[in-house]
Amino acid sequence: MIGYALYFAFACFGIGQLFCLYRVVIAPGVGDRVLALDTMSINMIALIALFGILHDTAMYFEIMLLFAMVGFVSTVAYAKFLLRGDVIE
Amino acid sequence: MEYFAEILITALLVLGGIFGLVGSFGLVKLPDQMTRLHAPTKAATLGVGGILMASLCWFFFFSDHSSWHELLITLFLFLTAPVTGLMIAKTNMHLTWRPEELPDPGEDRNWATFGQSADRSLMDAVPEVDKAVRDHRE
Numbered sequence: 001m002i003g004y005a006l007y008f009a010f011a012c013f014g015i016g017q018l019f020c021l022y023r024v025v026i027a028p029g030v031g032d033r034v035l036a037l038d039t040m041s042i043n044m045i046a047l048i049a050l051f052g053i054l055h056d057t058a059m060y061f062e063i064m065l066l067f068a069m070v071g072f073v074s075t076v077a078y079a080k081f082l083l084r085g086d087v088i089e
Numbered sequence: 090m091e092y093f094a095e096i097l098i099t100a101l102l103v104l105g106g107i108f109g110l111v112g113s114f115g116l117v118k119l120p121d122q123m124t125r126l127h128a129p130t131k132a133a134t135l136g137v138g139g140i141l142m143a144s145l146c147w148f149f150f151f152s153d154h155s156s157w158h159e160l161l162i163t164l165f166l167f168l169t170a171p172v173t174g175l176m177i178a179k180t181n182m183h184l185t186w187r188p189e190e191l192p193d194p195g196e197d198r199n200w201a202t203f204g205q206s207a208d209r210s211l212m213d214a215v216p217e218v219d220k221a222v223r224d225h226r227e
Binding site: 001002004005009012015016017020022028029030031032034035036038039042043046049050052053056058061064065069075076082083 | 095096098099102103106109110114116125126133134136137141144148152154156158159161169173176179180181
């Protein structure tokens with residue numbers, strides 16, 4: 001039962017990644033692209049967590065944490081750059 | 090016991106997957122920039138929260154190395170998602186509209202991000218602090 005749910009969740013987040021990729025390539029504004037990249041990093045965390053369940057290993061926790069931190073910092077840095085024309089003033 | 094754990098984990102996985110899919114679909118489907126901001130920051134975070142809770146339960150019930158790491162990641166995501174949303178909303182405000190096109194925030198104050206009354210707006214509530222800050226500046 002868990003196996004089917006696992007593959008269902010894999011499919012959901014994979015299709016979600018494709019939607020985000022579409023929004024990165026075709027977007028009306030720059031803010032949408034930044035938002036789509038942030039959503040991609042969040043969806044990637046979910047995919048790595050599912051991969052960890054599938055392979056029964058605790059090795060991916062650190063990778064998920066690093067993804068969360070780097071995704072957050074890069075999104076804020078990009079938004080700050082768009083706002084002020086500079087990341088650190 | 091194991092049966093109920095399986096049902097719980099399956100429900101969390103399916104719920105998280107649906108929420109993640111809806112959040113990413115909203116990014117494509119919704120018509121306006123600010124409404125597009127709404128979909129992923131809430132739904133995708135809830136979806137990832139469901140997946141991470143399922144992972145926590147799975148390692149707790151069916152594996153020998155259970156830990157609280159997933160809770161840490163969920164907490165980090167819940168703390169950072171509003172900050173990300175705020176920064177992107179400010180970017181949208183600056184890139185999409187002129188300041189006079191924005192809705193009126195009321196009470197004789199401008200939007201904080203446009204900063205025309207930024208040195209006044211916070212200090213009006215506490216007059217003593219206002220005076221102290223002004224003296225300090227002079």
